[in-house]
Amino acid sequence: MKKENYRIIPTAEPFFFPGGPTGCLLVHGFTGTPKEMRLLGEYLHGRGHTVLGVRLAGHATQVEDMIRTRYRDWLTSVENGWHLLQGHTERVVIIGFSLGGVLSLTFVASFPVAGVVALATPYEMPHKLAKALGPLILPISKILPTKTQKDAKWFNPEMKKGHIYYPKAPVRSAYELSRLIKRMQSLLPAVDVPTLIIHSRDDLSVPPVNGEMLFKHIGSQDKTHIWVEGTNHNLVRDGDTKKVFEPVASFVERLSG
Amino acid sequence: MVKQTKSQHIIPTGEPFFWPGGPTGCLLIHGFICTPRALRPVGEFLHQQGHTVLGIRLPGHATNIEDLMHTRYQDWLASAEDGWYLLQEHTDRVFVVGFSMGGSLSLLLASKFPVAGIITLACLYDLPSKLAKSLGPLIVPLSKVWSKRKKEKGGWVIPEREKDYLAYNYNPVRQAWELILLLKQLRAAVPHIHTPTLIIHSKDDDYVRPYQAEMLYEQLGSEDKELIWIEGSGHIITRDGDPSQLLKPIAAFIERISTSGMR
Numbered sequence: 108m109k110k111e112n113y114r115i116i117p118t119a120e121p122f123f124f125p126g127g128p129t130g131c132l133l134v135h136g137f138t139g140t141p142k143e144m145r146l147l148g149e150y151l152h153g154r155g156h157t158v159l160g161v162r163l164a165g166h167a168t169q170v171e172d173m174i175r176t177r178y179r180d181w182l183t184s185v186e187n188g189w190h191l192l193q194g195h196t197e198r199v200v201i202i203g204f205s206l207g208g209v210l211s212l213t214f215v216a217s218f219p220v221a222g223v224v225a226l227a228t229p230y231e232m233p234h235k236l237a238k239a240l241g242p243l244i245l246p247i248s249k250i251l252p253t254k255t256q257k258d259a260k261w262f263n264p265e266m267k268k269g270h271i272y273y274p275k276a277p278v279r280s281a282y283e284l285s286r287l288i289k290r291m292q293s294l295l296p297a298v299d300v301p302t303l304i305i306h307s308r309d310d311l312s313v314p315p316v317n318g319e320m321l322f323k324h325i326g327s328q329d330k331t332h333i334w335v336e337g338t339n340h341n342l343v344r345d346g347d348t349k350k351v352f353e354p355v356a357s358f359v360e361r362l363s364g
Numbered sequence: 365m366v367k368q369t370k371s372q373h374i375i376p377t378g379e380p381f382f383w384p385g386g387p388t389g390c391l392l393i394h395g396f397i398c399t400p401r402a403l404r405p406v407g408e409f410l411h412q413q414g415h416t417v418l419g420i421r422l423p424g425h426a427t428n429i430e431d432l433m434h435t436r437y438q439d440w441l442a443s444a445e446d447g448w449y450l451l452q453e454h455t456d457r458v459f460v461v462g463f464s465m466g467g468s469l470s471l472l473l474a475s476k477f478p479v480a481g482i483i484t485l486a487c488l489y490d491l492p493s494k495l496a497k498s499l500g501p502l503i504v505p506l507s508k509v510w511s512k513r514k515k516e517k518g519g520w521v522i523p524e525r526e527k528d529y530l531a532y533n534y535n536p537v538r539q540a541w542e543l544i545l546l547l548k549q550l551r552a553a554v555p556h557i558h559t560p561t562l563i564i565h566s567k568d569d570d571y572v573r574p575y576q577a578e579m580l581y582e583q584l585g586s587e588d589k590e591l592i593w594i595e596g597s598g599h600i601i602t603r604d605g606d607p608s609q610l611l612k613p614i615a616a617f618i619e620r621i622s623t624s625g626m627r
Contacts, residue, residue, distance in 0.1 A: 112476055114442035120449040125384055159450075164423050168442050175434045179372065180423065183431070186374050187421055191382035191450075217373065 118142055119167040119271045122160045123191075124152040129221070129363040130196035132188045133160040134207030136227075136341075137284060138256070138273040140167035144204060147343050150352040156359060157196050161188035163210075165280075167271070174252055174277040178287035185210050189218055200359050203228065204343050205313065206284065209291050212325070216294035222301040222362045224355055227342050229313045230320035232288050237281035248279035260311060262337055266344045292324070301329040303358045305342065305351055312340035331358070377401050378426035378530050382450075385416040388480075388622050389455030391447045391473075392419040395464030395488070396543065397515070398531040399426035402463055402602050406485075409611050415618070416455050420447040422466075426530070429512060433536045437546040444469045448477050459618055463602055464488050464572065465543070468550050471561075471584075475553040481621040482561040483614055486569055486601050489576040491547055496540040507538035519571050519598040521605050529603055554580065560588035562617040564601065564610055571599040590617070 119140035131151045133144040141160040148158040164180035165173035185201075192199050198221035203211030208228025215223045232238040240247065253275035261267035302325055306318030315334075322332040333354050338346025374380075378399035390410045392403040400419040407417045423439040424432030444460075451458045457480035462470030467487030474482050491497055499506065512534040520526045561584055565577035574593075581591040592613050597605025 113445065114438060115445045115449070121446050122453060123450040125454055162442075162446055164439070168438070172436070172438060172442070175436065175439075177431075177434070179427070180431060182372075183374060183421075183427055187380050190374070190379040191418070194382055195384055 114168050115162070116140065116167050116271055121162040122148060122158070124148060124158040126152050126157040127155045128157075128197040129359060130157045130159065130192035130199045131359060132185070132192055132199055132201045133158065134185055134188070134201065134203035134210050135160070135163065135166070136205030136207050137280070138166070138173065138276050139205070140271050142271050143341065143343055144207075146348060147202070147352055147355065151356055151359065154356045154360070157192065159188050159192050161185060170253055170273040170275055170277060173273065174279055176280070176283070178283040181206070181210055181287070182213065185214050186218070189214070189220070198362065200224065200362060202226070202355060205229070205340065209287055212298065212321075213287065213291045213294060215300050216298055220300055222303070222358060223298075224303045224305070224358060225321060226305050226351065227307060227310055227313055227340050228304070228317065228321060229288060230292070230317040230324065232285040233313050234281055238285055241285070242282065244278060244282040248277070248282070251278050254278050259341070260339050261341070262309075262339060262346045263344075270341065270344060295321070295324045296326045298326050300327060301358075301362055302327045302331070303355065304330070304332045305335060305354065306332075307335050307338045307340070307342050307346070309336055309338060310340045310342075374421065374426050375399065375530065378421070380421040381407060381417070381419045383407070383411045383417045385411055386414040387456035388618060389416045389418065389451035389458040390618070391444075391451055391458055391460045392417065393444055393447070393460065393462040393466030393469050394419070394422065394425065395466050396539070397425070397432065397535060398464075398529075401530050402600070403461065403466075405607060406461060406602060406610065406614065410614070410618075413615055413618075416451065418447055418451055420444070429532045429534055429536055432532065433511060433538055435539070437542040440465075440469055440546070441472060444473045445477070448473060448479070457622060459483065459621070461485070461614070462487065464599065465546070468546060471557060472546075472550055472553055474559045475557050479559055481617060482559050483617060484561070484563050484580070485610065486565055486572055486599050487563065487577065487580055488543070488572050489547065489550065489580045491540070491543055492571055492573070493540060496544065500544065501541065503537060503541040507536075510537050512536050520600065521568060521596055521598050525603050529600060551583070554583045555585045557585050559586055560621050561586045561590070562613065563589070563591045564594060564613065565591070566594050566597040566599070566601050566605070568595055568597060569599045569601070
């Protein structure tokens with residue numbers, strides 16, 4: 108069969124790098140792919156850790172697949188990854204970017220992990236219109252299944268070129284996202300695992316106040332908030348990523364004792 | 365059947381599993397409406413043999429049936445691809461072991477990706493439901509009013525084993541159409557597959573009847589292919605009857621291909 112019959116977009120596949128006793132579970136963002144977490148994954152593997160970058164249900168194939176998914180499917184994709192790692196590592200640290208951060212924070216409310224990292228993660232639904240519409244999105248999505256996403260500003264245009272995502276976002280999924288965020292908000296005060304929050308002051312998609320709100324509402328005693336600059340939302344690829352990767356690795360290593 | 369409450373999470377014991385080991389990776393794919401647990405004993409055996417073992421969970425499975433109702437066969441295929449990618453980067457070769465519909469997915473995966481060998485267990489090759497086949501695409505509108513169908517009882521040689529078998533108690537109606545589409549694609553792909561293949565089927569399988577294994581064997585393009593019959597088990601050959609009789613031929617097949625220097 109021909110190459111175009113691959114379901115998963117080449118280079119956007121999930122990845123596993125075996126390493127030490129600490130497993131890092133990497134979760135990508137809304138309409139994104141495991142590729143956006145790969146550089147961080149390679150960095151963490153370079154520091155000696157076991158790394159798994161999951162693919163969320165409906166992502167990295169074609170947008171029609173994502174339209175059908177519910178936030179529960181994204182959560183069970185994360186759960187898959189946790190089960191795959193915890194069978195052969197001593198501890199799991201979960202690291203999520205954007206939607207991946209929301210999923211990670213929601214996940215740790217129900218599953219034992221050593222720590223959680225939320226990168227450029229929203230505390231409130233970033234799309235104001237979607238938030239205002241609420242369940243009205245459902246009938247709208249029948250007529251308008253997808254909507255072209257705004258062209259995001261990148262500080263590093265080279266990295267933008269290689270970025271793979273669905274240029275059209277499923278309208279229905281905005282509703283799923285807002286429901287998931289609500290669920291995360293209600294769970295956050297009860298979360299009590301070491302937490303690292305990293306946000307860019309220059310984040311235009313998920314404004315910096317979201318990082319502050321997460322930090323304020325999470326129940327964890329052991330919590331750290333780090334600011335970076337010179338990157339827009341996608342701080343795992345844009346700008347000086349070392350400023351994100353290094354504190355993540357240090358956090359992982361502190362938890363590894 | 366194990367009792368199920370509407371689960372937000374993966375049903376306990378139905379989780380996917382991953383056990384790193386030697387340079388041979390074994391990707392285990394479960395069947396329609398069942399869970400990774402169906403292949404866990406095979407996985408444990410292969411890991412004891414020194415292999416790296418990954419038992420994936422297909423989308424919509426091992427949670428609750430509503431999740432399965434909005435999946436399509438493309439989602440199951442993509443999930444099989446996930447498994448291949450997770451294994452191939454750090455193993456020398458990947459074998460795919462698929463049970464029932466997992467066998468269909470294994471063959472389709474091998475038609476696109478370089479796998480070292482395929483092992484199908486009670487492989488689904490032709491949809492057993494005549495009703496579904498005659499309805500064809502009409503299944504889709506029908507499923508809006510009739511979303512799930514109680515699974516038929518029976519079919520086990522050792523009925524007590526069924527109590528301990530984890531699967532949905534219902535078949536989602538819509539997904540019968542997905543199976544039709546998947547199997548159509550499978551039958552088109554099979555003559556072009558040249559991967560070494562081991563087909564294991566029970567003569568007493570009264571659900572996916574033995575003729576299916578014969579059809580698959582006949583139509584498969586592989587020069588290196590083998591059909592092994594077992595007896596004393598219904599369709600669920602990984603649990604019913606004497607599942608240990610599967611292990612020897614599986615181990616021998618993997619050993620033979622791995623040492624022949626083929627990839």
